[in-house]
Amino acid sequence: MTSDGSTAPLAIELRGIVKRFPGVVANDGVDFDLRPGEVHALLGENGAGKSTLMNIVAGLYRPDEGEMRVDGRPVRFRSPRDAIAAGLGMIHQHFALVPSQTVTENVLLGLDRPRFLLGLAKHDEEMAALAAGLGLKVDPRAKVWQLSVGEQQRVEVLKMLYRGAHVLIMDEPTAVLAPQEVDELFRTLRAMTASGRSIVFISHKLAEVLAIADRITVMRRGRVTASGIAAAGTSKGDLARLMVGREVLGSVERTMFRPGAVVLSMRDVHAENDKGLPALRGVSLDVRAGEILGIAGVAGNGQSELAQVVTGLRPFLGRIEIAGDVAERRSARDAIRRGVAHVPEDRTGVGSAPNLSITDNLIMKAYREAPIAHGWVIDVSAARRMAESLKDEYSIAAPSIDTLARLLSGGNLQRLILAREIESKPSLLVAVQPTRGLDVGAIEAVHRLLMARREAGAATILISEDLDEILGLSDRVAVIYEGLILGTFDVAEADVQELGLLMTGGTGGLPLEVAPILPGVPGA
Ligand SMILES: Nc1ncnc2c1ncn2[C@@H]1O[C@H](COP(=O)(O)OP(=O)(O)O)[C@@H](O)[C@H]1O
Ligand SMILES: [Mg+2]
Structure with missing residues (x-):
């Protein structure tokens, strides 16, 4: 409380935060400042360390090094409960609601005070008033199982606000929303900042970051590449460059590209993911002998399924030919017989015994x-x-x-x-995230091995979320987004900014139906 009795808006300062996981430094000396009343976007590619950093702020993880201050006071949270008590709440990518209970019951769940002190009806009214104040459309009496994902997200917001959160951290909140729901969410966020709260908005989507954020911090490989820059006056191109980096690995020797015959040909290939949802939506591409085709994209846009259909691990519709012969559907034995080798994403399950x-x-x-x-x-x-x-x-x-x-x-x-x-001695090598989690020395060794195989005339598909790796090794690069190949470029002519834009579904000047269209956001 401040001297005039109003609740103090919170400022957060992080200094030198380090968080290590086995084999990876998820946060490598990160500074971050959140000012009261702002929407601060935390932007970065998959694996950049965004969730880890905010899980630290929210009391879920403890940093290995570094310090955190809330309103100038050093804090050390031992649990999310501590963070919430200090006014910091986080909404994760996966919600934690009880489907059989009502909205009100879910909001009250886990609170220390007696739950039905006022009677449920009174609590329903209380919820309705809180929700209405922020334009959150949600019926307090509805059971959670009846709600859309967007509505469930609103319940999570309500839960945090009811617990007194002044800082709300949202981890990729739009990933589960339809465009009109994004518009509504943005209105709610504006209403919250207008009432003195502040928001950390985690995202890898450039357009929405520019639409909602006051300031932007960009992370890349565990480090900050831009700290709290003003969104106004910043372009998508600037952000793409900060996010994916410009420098290309110079460590591998490469000879001139001498493409041979087509080894892999895919035509209009469709496949579903494990949940039965469309993962590949008409992929056509060719890979030739002596060529590395890099597949660039943010995780979860169909890369895994692409590797699986080619290596015979997943059924598909459409046509796949390997060295001129039609590949059998879902037969890893057939793929091996045709000279397909697979360096899978999952090294301990699929890759080894x-x-x-x-x-x-x-x-x-x-x-x-x-x-x-x-x-x-x-x-x-x-x-x-x-x-x-x-x-x-x-x-x-x-x-x-x-x-x-x-x-x-x-x-x-x-x-x-x-x-x-x-x-x-494969004629076709499918390498998926071949260097993820490896140290620099091991990365170089893997790169050399892939290049040597290329020299020997293999056709290679390199799937990686690391654009530097793709640009350093590939002859051509194809960008995958939501199960579609949005463009294929010779690496020599590829423009990092354009690739970055395509990877995040930006149009890069192309008329694409899949490009997100963000409605105008009313100012606070
Ligand atoms: N609980 C964990 N155990 C081991 N490694 C983790 C864990 N959480 C994250 N990582 C690793 O830390 C890095 C950063 O991950 P994360 O913070 O989730 O990135 P982002 O949210 O930006 O996608 C990644 O390499 C990821 O694999
Ligand atoms: Mg994350």
């Missing part, structure tokens, strides 16, 4: 053939010789070839997978 030895993991693809197989029998000493030489050649650091795969570090496990896949 954690409880088998290095040797067993290395021979997984070769055990049916000489010299490993003699008729029905596996030649154990041939297998061991092969494993020893691959362990050397690919610098897999482990005590011995009998070490279990699950004991390898991320970088060494990835080298093992690459060794096995590359030694199968």
